[in-house]
Amino acid sequence: MxxxxxxxxxxxxxxxxxxxxxxxxxxxxxxxxxxxxxxxxxxxxxxxxxxxxxxxxxxxxxxxxxxxxxxxxxxxxxxxxxxxxxxxxxxxxxxxxxxxxxxxxxxxxxxxxxxxxxxxxxxxxxxxxxxxxxxxxxxxxxxxxxxxxxxxxxxxxxxxxxxxxxxxxxxxxxxxxxxxxxxxxxxxxxxxxxxxxxxxxxKPRVPPEIAFSHPEFSSPPAQDSHSGDLFQFLLSQPLVPVSLTFTPSQILHLKKQSVPSIKCTSFEVLASHVWRAWIKSLDPPASLRIKLLFSMNVRGRLKPELPGGYYGNGFVLACAETSVEELVTSNAHHGIKLVQEAKKSVTGEYVRSMIDLLEERRVKPDLSSSLVISSWTKLGLEELDFGGGRPLHMGPLASEIYCVFLPVTGDLHAFTMIMSVPHEIADRFQQYCRRGLDG
CATH class of the missing domain: 3.30.559.10 (Chloramphenicol acetyltransferase-like domain)
Known part of the structure; x- marks a missing residue:
């Protein structure tokens, strides 16, 4: 495939x-x-x-x-x-x-x-x-x-x-x-x-108030000898792009695989599903702590809210974290719940704490054992009309190591996923992504 x-x-x-x-x-x-x-x-x-x-x-x-x-x-x-x-x-x-x-x-x-x-x-x-x-x-x-x-x-x-x-x-x-x-x-x-x-x-507060641990920036435990190996492996291998489209019926079928049932968004179930498929295809040690980092709009979470039309970065990376064993041996419920909890944890105070942390230390996200997802859906980019009609196709210029969710022209409820993975796991990754899509 x-x-x-x-x-x-x-x-x-x-x-x-x-x-x-x-x-x-x-x-x-x-x-x-x-x-x-x-x-x-x-x-x-x-x-x-x-x-x-x-x-x-x-x-x-x-x-x-x-x-x-x-x-x-x-x-x-x-x-x-x-x-x-x-x-x-x-x-x-x-x-x-x-x-x-x-x-x-x-x-x-x-x-x-x-x-x-x-x-x-x-x-x-x-x-x-x-x-x-x-x-x-x-x-x-x-x-x-x-x-x-x-x-x-x-x-x-x-x-x-x-x-x-x-x-x-x-x-x-x-x-x-x-x-x-x-x-x-x-x-x-x-x-x-x-x-x-x-x-x-x-702007940061004076003095800074760092009230949270911010796992999106923290490094893996030093005692874990495999920490960092996963991402380094990704960087060292020839990468190939993988692109898959998930239809509304397939997304609904994924939601039904959560036991016990859980109310969730299409993004939540797909983020969990792709994260799980990615980890399964890489097959890292069962004890390794892994993270899912995904962009989250915080314009409405701050107090006061960011003004309408705010033209700046109004997002942070939310962080879901678990072990390889817990993610791959559990059903869809576990991953979805982790994504939802990560979203819920991003409060206005959490964002303020992050801004203060970045003032004290120019830290970068922990990518040692992390999948990063950015969603370009719900932006209306598939409708961008300069006077000659809507685009026949919209997407990224390049496939990157992080995962992008794209809108599908003509279907508001479908998602296209594109990301680059090591050549030797590309087949497995697609197979795991396709598992559970149909009844």
Whole structure:
């Protein structure tokens, strides 16, 4: 089955760039200022760009996209600025909102939308050609927003966007993309949501109050000689992408396998199911402590709540933890309950404690024996319409070692999972993922 998934990937031909990329500046300038980034924004593990890819049946003119981007960058002006280090050690970042501009590249490729769709199940390295590579000495020198519009030979287009994760999470990214699409399709429209950029509401307390243990950051017990081996094994092996779609009926069937029965969401049951399949396929020692880390929106959990339109990182990693033996020998109930308890533990006070912890120590999530899941569902990205219709496909530009849940075009209740796993376990992982899906 892994071979079938890999066979669905398509090699992208070289792109032709008729002109040099341009810097798109806000259409009206605001006074130059610096933007404080919260401790949730400039965590070290977020120093990368969220890269989305959309395939459209019809192209939208680059002139129209550029004009609307210039207009929307007035509201989302940090994306036209540049990250800068601050402080003596340079460990913390801020945004210099200087209007320097987002980078937009236009390209052409000898490929049809249908050809891409036939092989879009698994991204490969050649897909990176669909996003302009910025030659920069460091992460700080790359514009926070990079866009490539690639015209297809059939008259369609592929739109790729890279948005710096330090500036926003998936919710904020979707908020910006919907605003840009709206102003492209309807230039005179009013934006339904105003962006709220001030992150001072998430400043650490003085003095700090670290009231929780925060297992998402804590390392495994030193006495466990196998701790760290699992993730190191993943890093050392050739990885292949695995992509599976779970239909609503399959998700319902998974829920019914919980004994005793438990009320749960589709995310909760799928997160538990994929975590279990991943661990079973890796077959680590039974005594090893393992974690599931998953992104969780905390905008409504803080007191006061984050303002509407908050354009920053308003998520934390929730942490479920157990032993290999407990996870693989129990039925679905055990894993689902762990996910639910992890979600419940993320209170407003927990988030405040995490912010204070990050102020004292620049800790990173414990990835030694962890699976990380990020959900891109319920963001409406499968409906992103720039005036030429909704996308035929949306997904990540690359398959990563962490797991992503994606929406399925045309089915609000289905999920597509994509992640990269070691080549030698790809078959087993898919088999375990497919177990229990049908009656």
């Amino acid at each position: 892994a071979e079938a998934a890999m066979a669905k990937s398509i090699e992208i031909p070289d792109c032709c760039y008729p002109t040099e990329p341009v810097l798109v500046r806000p259409s009206s300038s605001k006074p130059r200022h610096t933007l404080y980034l919260s401790n949730l924004d400039d965590q070290k593990f977020l120093r990368f760009s969220i890269k989305y890819l959309y395939v459209y049946k019809r192209s939208v003119g680059v002139e129209a996209l550029t004009t609307s981007l210039s207009k929307v960058l007035v509201e989302y002006h940090p994306l036209a600025g540049r990250l800068r280090p601050v402080g003596e050690d340079g460990e913390k970042f801020q945004v210099d909102c200087n209007g320097e501009g987002a980078l937009l590249a236009e390209a052409y490729v000898d490929l049809t939308a249908e050809e891409f769709l036939q092989g879009c199940g698994s991204p490969n390295r050649s897909w990176r050609k669909l996003l302009y590579r910025v030659e920069a000495q460091s992460f700080l020198d790359v514009p926070p927003l990079v866009v490539q519009v690639t015209h297809l030979s059939c008259g369609g287009m592929i739109l790729c966007t890279a948005i710096n994760h330090c500036l926003s999470d998936a919710i904020g990214t979707a908020q910006f993309l919907h605003a840009w699409a709206l102003l492209t399709a309807k230039p005179d429209a009013n934006l339904p949501v105003n962006a709220f950029h001030d992150r001072c509401i998430l």
